[in-house]
Amino acid sequence: xxxxxxxxxTSPPLPAVPAGGHVLQVETGLQxxxxxxxxxxxxxxxxxxxxxxxxxxxxxxxxNNEPGHAQRIxxxxxxxxxxxxxxxxxxxxxxxxPLCAAPAPAxxxxxxxxxxxxxxxxxxxxxxxxxxxxxxxxxxxxxxPAVPETRMLLRHLARLLDEGDGAAIDMLEQSxxxxxxxxxxxxxxxxxxxxxxxxxxxxxxxxxxAID
Numbered sequence: 247x248x249x250x251x252x253x254x255x256t257s258p259p260l261p262a263v264p265a266g267g268h269v270l271q272v273e274t275g276l277q278x279x280x281x282x283x284x285x286x287x288x289x290x291x292x293x294x295x296x297x298x299x300x301x302x303x304x305x306x307x308x309x310n311n312e313p314g315h316a317q318r319i320x321x322x323x324x325x326x327x328x329x330x331x332x333x334x335x336x337x338x339x340x341x342x343x344p345l346c347a348a349p350a351p352a353x354x355x356x357x358x359x360x361x362x363x364x365x366x367x368x369x370x371x372x373x374x375x376x377x378x379x380x381x382x383x384x385x386x387x388x389x390x391p392a393v394p395e396t397r398m399l400l401r402h403l404a405r406l407l408d409e410g411d412g413a414a415i416d417m418l419e420q421s422x423x424x425x426x427x428x429x430x431x432x433x434x435x436x437x438x439x440x441x442x443x444x445x446x447x448x449x450x451x452x453x454x455x456a457i458d
Contacts (some may be wrong), residue, residue: 247249262318269363270370274331275421278442279422286330288431290371297323298368308346308353317346320360327367334363341447396428400457407441407450414449429456 260422279285300323307316324339342356399421406414418425418438426434433456440449 258383265355268334269332269366270374271333272374274333275329276331278329278331278419280420282423285422285426287375288426289330289435290375291429292435293326293332294368294371297326298364299365301357305357305361308350308357312422312444313346317343320346321443322439323364325443326435328442329435329439332367335360335367338363396424396456399424400428400453404426404450404453404457407446410446412444429453 275286275289276283278307279289294454300319304316304323307313307319320339324336324343327333327335327339338356338360342353342360345353345356399417403414403417403425406417418441422434422438425437429437433452436452437449440446440452
């Protein structure tokens with residue numbers, strides 16, 4: 247079971263996950279966002295909206311003899327799952343990704359496992375979101391105007407990403423709230439997912455597109 251005891255009284259704990267921590271490790275996701283509960287819930291909602299059909303989409307790509315497309319779908323799902331603490335889906339996607347170019351017998355069973363795990367994850371996410379008493383906005387708030395301090399933070403982040411410095415990941419975690427407000431949820435998530443996969447080039451491209 248997920249333990250949320252360390253949350254402060256000003257931020258109510260997320261509902262416990264009945265299915266167990268191996269499906270969704272809420273604490274892991276919160277730690278990556280420096281305990282920002284509302285931001286984590288927004289990211290959960292975006293995952294619920296964007297990735298429930300990733301398994302079937304990958305299967306369709308395989309059926310259409312497009313293993314490269316299937317691999318991109320699985321790679322993206324892996325990054326998103328890692329960001330929210332969905333360890334089971336993350337590990338299964340990581341195992342499946344290098345098998346995409348192999349013959350069907352190599353990827354068929356792992357893909358089925360991933361589809362089942364993703365279905366379980368979506369059910370758990372639904373339970374967490376339904377159990378939350380606060381009403382969350384269905385759409386991300388528009389990016390807030392960047393104040394001088396925020397612009398300096400964004401420039402520093404861009405420099406770290408350009409240098410391939412792992413400190414960029416620390417900055418994304420430690421300044422998650424400010425960066426999400428400045429960049430908007432979608433861009434922040436895109437940058438963070440890429441950085442956590444050490445794809446600093448993609449993270450930098452997403453960041454620069456938002457701030458240029």
